[in-house]
Amino acid sequence: xxxxxxxxxxxxxxxxxxxxxxxxxxxxxxxxxxxxxxxxxxxxxxxxxxxxxxxxxxxxxxxxxxxxxxxxxxxxxxxxxxxxxxxxxxxxxxxxxxxxxxxxxxxxxxxxxxxxxxxxxxxxxxxxxxxxxxxxxxxxxxxxxxxxxxxxxxxxxxxxxxxxxxxxxxxxxxxxxxxxxxxxxxxxxxxxxxxxxxxxxxxxxxxxxxxxxxxxxxxxxxxxxxxxxxxxxxxxxxxxxxxxxxxxxxxxxxxxxxxxxxxxxxxxxxxxxxxxxxxxxxxxxxxxxxxxxxxxxxxxxxxxxxxxxxxxxxxxxxxxxxxxxxxxxxxxxxxxxxxxxxxxxxxxxxxxxx
Ligand code: KG4
Ligand code: ZN
Numbered sequence: 001x002x003x004x005x006x007x008x009x010x011x012x013x014x015x016x017x018x019x020x021x022x023x024x025x026x027x028x029x030x031x032x033x034x035x036x037x038x039x040x041x042x043x044x045x046x047x048x049x050x051x052x053x054x055x056x057x058x059x060x061x062x063x064x065x066x067x068x069x070x071x072x073x074x075x076x077x078x079x080x081x082x083x084x085x086x087x088x089x090x091x092x093x094x095x096x097x098x099x100x101x102x103x104x105x106x107x108x109x110x111x112x113x114x115x116x117x118x119x120x121x122x123x124x125x126x127x128x129x130x131x132x133x134x135x136x137x138x139x140x141x142x143x144x145x146x147x148x149x150x151x152x153x154x155x156x157x158x159x160x161x162x163x164x165x166x167x168x169x170x171x172x173x174x175x176x177x178x179x180x181x182x183x184x185x186x187x188x189x190x191x192x193x194x195x196x197x198x199x200x201x202x203x204x205x206x207x208x209x210x211x212x213x214x215x216x217x218x219x220x221x222x223x224x225x226x227x228x229x230x231x232x233x234x235x236x237x238x239x240x241x242x243x244x245x246x247x248x249x250x251x252x253x254x255x256x257x258x259x260x261x262x263x264x265x266x267x268x269x270x271x272x273x274x275x276x277x278x279x280x281x282x283x284x285x286x287x288x289x290x291x292x293x294x295x296x297x298x299x300x301x302x303x304x305x306x307x308x309x310x311x312x313x314x315x316x317x318x319x320x321x322x323x324x325x326x327x328x329x330x331x332x333x334x335x336x337x338x339x340x341x342x343x344x345x346x347x348x349x350x351x352x353x354x
Contacts, residue, residue, distance in 0.1 A: 001074045001326060002066075004098070005318025006059065008051040008091030009083025009111045010136065011035075011042045015059045016314030017066035017073070020322050022121055025066035027308070027315040030054050037176050041166070048086030055094050062314065070102040075330060077321025080108035081338030082137070088337045096333050105330035107321040110341050114316040115278040116144055121319040122305040125274055130264040130300075132257055132291070133343075135279030136162035136179075141211045141260045142343060143267070144276075147323045152344035153260050154211025161249065162281045164215035168222040168245055172238050182242050183284055188235070189243035199225050199244040203252050211260040218248065250290035257291065261298050274301040283307040 002025070007014040016027040032050045036042050063070070078095030081088055092108070099106035115133055119125050131150070133140045139161045141154035159167070162179055169178025174185060189195050201221045204214040225241055226233070257275065265273055275295050281287065282304045295302035309315060324330065 001322055002068060002072060003075045003077050003107070003318045003321035003325065004059070004063065004073050005109070005314040005316070005321055006055070006076070006078040006091045006095045007111070007114075007312055007314045007317045008055060008087045009079045009081070010087065010312060011047050012312040013051050013054045013058055014312060014314035014317070015055070015062035016318045017062055017068060018121070018315050018318035018322060020326065022124060024121075024315045025068065026062045027313055028058050028062045028065065029313050030058055033177065040170060040176050042084070044084040044086055047084055048090055051087045051090040055090060059094065059098070070098060070104070073102070073104060075099070075105040075107055075321055075325045076102070077107040077109050077317050077324075079111045079114070079317055080335060081110065081341040083111055083339070085337055085339045088339070092337050100333060105325060106333055106335070107324050107329070108331040108335040109317050109320045109324075110343065112138060112341070112343050113148070113150075114320040116142070116150065116343065117147070117320050117323055118278050118305045118309050118316045119276045119303050120323070121315065122309055123303050125276070125303060126270075126272075128268050128270060129274045129276050130260055132253070132275065132277045132282070133279050134161045134253070134277065134281035134287075136160060136166065138279065139213050139215070140343070141257065143264060147327060148329065150343040152342070152347040153263065154213065154256060156213040156215060158214055158216040159219060161213070161215060161253065162279070164219050164249070165281060167219050169242075171219070171223050171226045172241060173233065174238075179281060179284065182246065183286070185239050185242040186246040186286070188239040190236075191240075192243050192247065195240035195243045196247065199241045201244055201248040203248060203255065206252060206255050209259065211256055211263075213252070213256050215252075218245070218252070246284070246286045250286045253287060254290040254294045257294060261294065261300060265298065265300065272301055273299075274303055277302070277304040278310065280311040282310040
């Protein structure tokens with residue numbers, strides 16, 4: 001089975017071709033960083049227009065890189081939400097049009113589910129697994145039981161983790177997008193111990209019951225430190241604050257996940273219990289190390305897909321298409337774009353966050 005995947009829900013225009021042997025035949029991502037950099041964040045209208053400008057050529061290139069024709073694919077998958085609705089509609093309509101013209105099934109993909117299923121593409125893992133979804137818009141802990149079956153155990157009460165990285169990086173004067181830049185800056189800190197002493201940061205929710213998160217206090221504390229920087233701020237100070245921030249974020253995430261790890265181990269008796277980190281922030285090496293350590297302490301495996309599959313990409317959309325199509329879960333062409341699309345619609349927690 002071969003599926004074309006299209007992703008346009010935020011600021012990456014992406015197209016990929018993947019088969020059911022987990023081979024990524026092509027995976028093209030066109031970042032709109034330059035278009036949005038001047039505004040310090042994603043501008044929805046600019047994003048939608050940029051997707052419109054580039055998507056058709058990108059799809060053609062993905063098909064040609066994969067060496068397949070539309071007649072040879074088994075389905076077309078496109079992100080239909082959640083995300084910036086203008087962009088979502090561009091990708092969804094392109095996908096529907098190709099599916100209709102080529103007479104192939106269309107698969108409406110939930111962007112969050114695509115992040116959630118990526119470790120099944122990269123590492124071939126079995127359900128159930130514990131999933132930490134950390135992206136620019138979401139911070140959730142879920143038990144992934146099957147395709148389409150997720151139990152939401154924890155979520156953020158305010159900012160998403162990626163948002164907190166981006167906003168803190170912006171306060172530190174780092175370029176957009178802040179997360180990866182903050183990680184690079186933290187790597188330049190020569191003395192982490194001294195950095196923590198000079199720039200202490202709070203750990204909201206630490207030690208509390210449950211698996212919910214809160215990050216807005218962390219960002220506010222970063223602002224207070226930045227306001228006391230000399231002008232211009234010495235690079236060593238920015239590196240030290242970035243390091244303190246990253247380590248604190250890793251400690252918070254590890255603390256909040258610990259409750260979920262214990263809950264998972266008692267709820268599911270699987271032979272190889274696994275925690276998966278997915279979403280753009282899962283590319284962060286300090287976070288990965290903290291989660292690896294947590295899992296080591298509880299006899300659980302830890303998996304995070306390679307960086308290129310953590311941030312938004314078309315391969316995860318194509319793979320979700322394969323997972324759904326192989327279960328007969330394709331959609332009619334009148335399926336709607338959804339700006340909000342919770343993975344666990346039953347959960348009360350979604351009322352606040354999804
Ligand atoms: O999943 P993603 O590509 O897009 C969304 O669905 O949101 O995640 C993007 C987020 C951004 O907030 C970005 O700053 C963050 O992931 N990010 C990182 C790193 N790479 C990407 N945050 C921290 N460290 C990184 N290395
Ligand atoms: Zn994403």
